[in-house]
Amino acid sequence: MIVPINIKTGTLIQSEIPNQQDIIVGIDLGTTNSLIAYINPQDNLPTIITDEEGNNGLVPSILHFTDNSNWIVGNDARPYLISHPQTTLYSIKRLMGKSYRDIAEHNQLFSYQIIDDDTERLVKIRVNNRFYTPIELSALLLKALKERAETTLQTTISKAVITVPAYFNDAQRQATRDAGKLAGLDVLRIINEPTAAALAYGIGTASDTNTSETIAVYDLGGGTFDVSILRIEEGVFEVLATNGDTFLGGDDIDRAIVQYWITQCPDLGINKSMYRELRLRAEQAKKYVSDNHSTYSHVTQIFEFGTAIILALNPDELRQILLPFIERTLTCCRQALSDAQLTTTEVDKVIMVGGATRTPLIRQKVSELFGKPVYNELNPDEVVALGAAVQADILAGNQRDMLLLDITPLSLGIETMGGLMDVIVPRNSKIPIRAARQYTTQRDGQSGINIAIYQGERDLVKDNRCLGEFVLRGIPAMPAGLPKVEISFTIDADGITRVRATELRSGVAQQIEVKPQYGLSEEEMSQMLLESVRHAQTDRDTRALQEAINEANTLADTADHFIVRHADMLSTDEINLTRDHIAALRQSLSSNDKDLIHTYIETLNTHTRPFAERVMDAAVAMAMKGKQALSNDILE
Numbered sequence: 001m002i003v004p005i006n007i008k009t010g011t012l013i014q015s016e017i018p019n020q021q022d023i024i025v026g027i028d029l030g031t032t033n034s035l036i037a038y039i040n041p042q043d044n045l046p047t048i049i050t051d052e053e054g055n056n057g058l059v060p061s062i063l064h065f066t067d068n069s070n071w072i073v074g075n076d077a078r079p080y081l082i083s084h085p086q087t088t089l090y091s092i093k094r095l096m097g098k099s100y101r102d103i104a105e106h107n108q109l110f111s112y113q114i115i116d117d118d119t120e121r122l123v124k125i126r127v128n129n130r131f132y133t134p135i136e137l138s139a140l141l142l143k144a145l146k147e148r149a150e151t152t153l154q155t156t157i158s159k160a161v162i163t164v165p166a167y168f169n170d171a172q173r174q175a176t177r178d179a180g181k182l183a184g185l186d187v188l189r190i191i192n193e194p195t196a197a198a199l200a201y202g203i204g205t206a207s208d209t210n211t212s213e214t215i216a217v218y219d220l221g222g223g224t225f226d227v228s229i230l231r232i233e234e235g236v237f238e239v240l241a242t243n244g245d246t247f248l249g250g251d252d253i254d255r256a257i258v259q260y261w262i263t264q265c266p267d268l269g270i271n272k273s274m275y276r277e278l279r280l281r282a283e284q285a286k287k288y289v290s291d292n293h294s295t296y297s298h299v300t301q302i303f304e305f306g307t308a309i310i311l312a313l314n315p316d317e318l319r320q321i322l323l324p325f326i327e328r329t330l331t332c333c334r335q336a337l338s339d340a341q342l343t344t345t346e347v348d349k350v351i352m353v354g355g356a357t358r359t360p361l362i363r364q365k366v367s368e369l370f371g372k373p374v375y376n377e378l379n380p381d382e383v384v385a386l387g388a389a390v391q392a393d394i395l396a397g398n399q400r401d402m403l404l405l406d407i408t409p410l411s412l413g414i415e416t417m418g419g420l421m422d423v424i425v426p427r428n429s430k431i432p433i434r435a436a437r438q439y440t441t442q443r444d445g446q447s448g449i450n451i452a453i454y455q456g457e458r459d460l461v462k463d464n465r466c467l468g469e470f471v472l473r474g475i476p477a478m479p480a481g482l483p484k485v486e487i488s489f490t491i492d493a494d495g496i497t498r499v500r501a502t503e504l505r506s507g508v509a510q511q512i513e514v515k516p517q518y519g520l521s522e523e524e525m526s527q528m529l530l531e532s533v534r535h536a537q538t539d540r541d542t543r544a545l546q547e548a549i550n551e552a553n554t555l556a557d558t559a560d561h562f563i564v565r566h567a568d569m570l571s572t573d574e575i576n577l578t579r580d581h582i583a584a585l586r587q588s589l590s591s592n593d594k595d596l597i598h599t600y601i602e603t604l605n606t607h608t609r610p611f612a613e614r615v616m617d618a619a620v621a622m623a624m625k626g627k628q629a630l631s632n633d634i635l636e
């Protein structure tokens, strides 16, 4: 670096030294590999930050604890996967924001110890005699990436943009943000991986002149598959739909190749270390056949038998193995398109992400589905990190600022009377968003309101997912129905949700940030949506009945209150008959027949209407006489 010096004073001219402190990095925190990138000021191009020697852009997301206070990350940690499986951690991203219950059925995929602690609903990982949260472990990975960038670029890095899958829920996004914070990074934004991939190709940036286009991002990595449909309009990114399979990737193809080899030699006794060897060879074979379109062959020793076997794979065999996997991914693509209510011809561009998309057959089949060539010029391993660097540059003010818009995957709302879900932010709302609704109290002098926040599409909160609960206290004593309580949901660009309750007359307020107790997998999310469709009719009936019950209860209480308060203006017969109607209405509630309840509501209403008018007239007459109103609540 050339440092300017004031030749008169001999001092450094600080202001002219490029402000390297302001480099904002983009980080792809991946399940298998992570990368860190920045915009190189020399050529203004997004660039992957390699190690000091210029090697290894990819940092395997592997962490090995040499003891309680020392650990190594990345390629250095990889050999310990086999020799020290209990202290070598991988696929940490799968555990972000998850409870033990969420991952229980996949627990066998982790060779390290995942703890189901009853008091802590989020998973912890035991290494030696210490417990770590996935956030702490991700923070160690992020710290290693930060240090790599600091060493290579010779500057302090304190700000970052981190990518997450489009389907990550609030808890998982928050967990990623917390991990960044713990690693000493100011996380300026969490962005979706497909959005980053589009940005890396310059789609939606200032230099891209198209005003509106729809793109599909097909991301097949080592362990997961995601497809996202995005619409980009004047630099605004909107996720129209996502689909995928969190347990489908290149690793599954490797396992299928091993299985193929094993079925070819049925007498082969396979032990654990033999299987591992076969897995490594299978990946080698897959890459070789993919890259060269010629047959792979390797002679391997089976030590127990002292014999040698030939592991071979030709292009046609690989094709047969690949086809069912590819078909599964194409089914996800079709589903995402149907969710977005689009046909393949309406998709303008298709971007390939993830190492497994190097396989030509995969590119060909995706291209056939969408009827157009796919974008695969950029390194599919690097494209997300490169896009994160582009976003970082936009945030640094170096490019036209653009809003990155997402949608809420599930509706958000609160519990109201009778356990009903009252939706405040409907599913598929564009974020950032603020939405609010007013509520009131049920009882006279009620000083607190319990606010329970739910996520989901069902009409009763018991069928949805509770995200949190809080009490708005200190509401000044007022008759029921008088306080105005505004409940607002604010979802920021990262998808972080804040719920605020304000009693508008007194200004009493309370706010929480929703951090769900445990995460929600994509399958569960789809399941919730499916359930809501399946139960749509019964849900509608249940809601209608519950609303009738709520209305009946409110009316019966009000009528009770009315005849006590205004006994002096009613005859004994009128009071007795009103009591009979109230009793009949309450009795009707046990029928569970909403039409019957409505009939009794109407009867009581018709019966009491003249009384209300009588009281009203009397109040007006009193007021006309300059006297004080009879009753505050009537005049309100």
Ligand code: AMP
Residues within 6 Å of the ligand: 032, 033, 220, 221, 222, 223, 249, 250, 251, 283, 286, 287, 290, 291, 353, 354, 355, 356, 357, 358, 359, 380, 381
């Ligand atoms: P990622 O998680 O995106 O790094 O993807 C890694 C996956 O891509 C692994 O399953 C690799 O075996 C696979 N992969 C990497 N290079 C190739 C290649 N040349 N041909 C086929 N698959 C590949």
